[in-house]
Amino acid sequence: MLEIKELRRIPRFSGLPEKAELFLAERIKRSSYKKGEMIFLEGEENNRFHIVEEGEVKVYKTLESGREIILGIFNAGEALGEVAILDAIDMPASAVAQEPTSVLSMTSQDYILMLEKYPEVAMRIIRDLSLRLRTLRKHIEMLGENGIATRIAHLLVTYARQNGRQINGDGVLVPLHLTRAEMASMVSARIETVIRIMSRWHKKNIVHSVPEGFHIPNIQILEAIIHQEED
Amino acid sequence: MLEIKELRRIPRFSGLPEKAELFLAERIKRSSYKKGEMIFLEGEENNRFHIVEEGEVKVYKTLESGREIILGIFNAGEALGEVAILDAIDMPASAVAQEPTSVLSMTSQDYILMLEKYPEVAMRIIRDLSLRLRTLRKHIEMLGENGIATRIAHLLVTYARQNGRQINGDGVLVPLHLTRAEMASMVSARIETVIRIMSRWHKKNIVHSVPEGFHIPNIQILEAIIHQEED
DNA sequence: CGACCCGTTGACAGAATTCAATGTGTGTGG
């Protein structure tokens, strides 16, 4: 059982009525995953609703053709698997830890039960879903960009705005752990194309891959690229 | 004021407690639009929540670059503008009637009020949002396809499965009213590219543009194209 | 008739994919 104190640290669950907190704390399970470990698998029936407590999670879908398409990268505080809950369908995607990760989860049944017992939380869930919708729309906008370079710029800028940490006078560090293949999948391009763009940008001091993610000395250059002005 | 009978015809609102029905009927407004008329505009503050009763609606966003990106085409029974409701932000997209269209709408305030008074409907709203999430995911999958032809095939097949009407032994009729420019925007390509593909397919008897939408004699051909087998 | 939107076609330049080869680091088994 989770401690109430810990529960309250999760923005999504803070400020709930005490009874609801207790209800949740009793049912939420914490799990830890090493880098590369699966959190859930496409097709699984054992639907759970997850929240990332710490770390980085990749959610993806494998198409019939074998190609993997990445639906999103999730960080602390974000929810996973909201979709499968109400319809009790199989999980429609897989999730894997990109970094050492800790997630909180509860069964879909408990999730729905909570809704029925504590309608006050419905609003919160609805807000989460709306937020997710907006994220997906951003993703679609990114995929709608003209060239691959623009799409990569869009991707990096979006995550930088979301999770970037300012560095003392040296731009932003974006904690995002993607291989070139994963980046390629996200922007719908081939690995080689991504590599060529990233290495060009590396030489031009626009973006650097570092162990912690990406280092962007001057994010305005990327923003300019999105607005068509070449690179 | 809407008649309760009419209200019940909307799947989303059928089977509600009587009080909720009354509450809704009092606040829902029906509006009709001619082809080409705007239903709401990006940036508007007057947030309303809409449901398509009849017709076809295009929801799109205009990027700073002036390019229009289409977020979806909505048909009878589908909801629009769920996103802007809770956060009381401006409408993030515009909507236009592609065909003579009738929509039901209510203010965001009433929508939220309904949630607070009748928590039973929350589940329904959550289900709607989940559904929308799934649609957006499909859209992302489409944009993730390799070539433009594959993306168009994906687009057509998706809408055919959703709204296609079987024709006696002559394939499917998809009621989807898009210009070539709109198709181009949806699949993230240039008009000319779309035209070339569509006219090739027309000659090969794979898809025909008809006044009612698209006629697909044999949808399996399109499905094969999605699975890489050329066209 | 002229303005305008939509669909169409051709030629060409530029972008991205494909194919092939290579380097680098990591972990495993002998």
Add this chain to the structure above:
DNA sequence: CCACACACATTGAATTCTGTCAACGGGTCG
């Protein structure tokens, strides 16, 4: 510790796909 497989990053060259530019036809509306 070495050999080897394996995952990831990289590069070059050839080919294919798309975007761009330009021009044109048909239809509608005022």
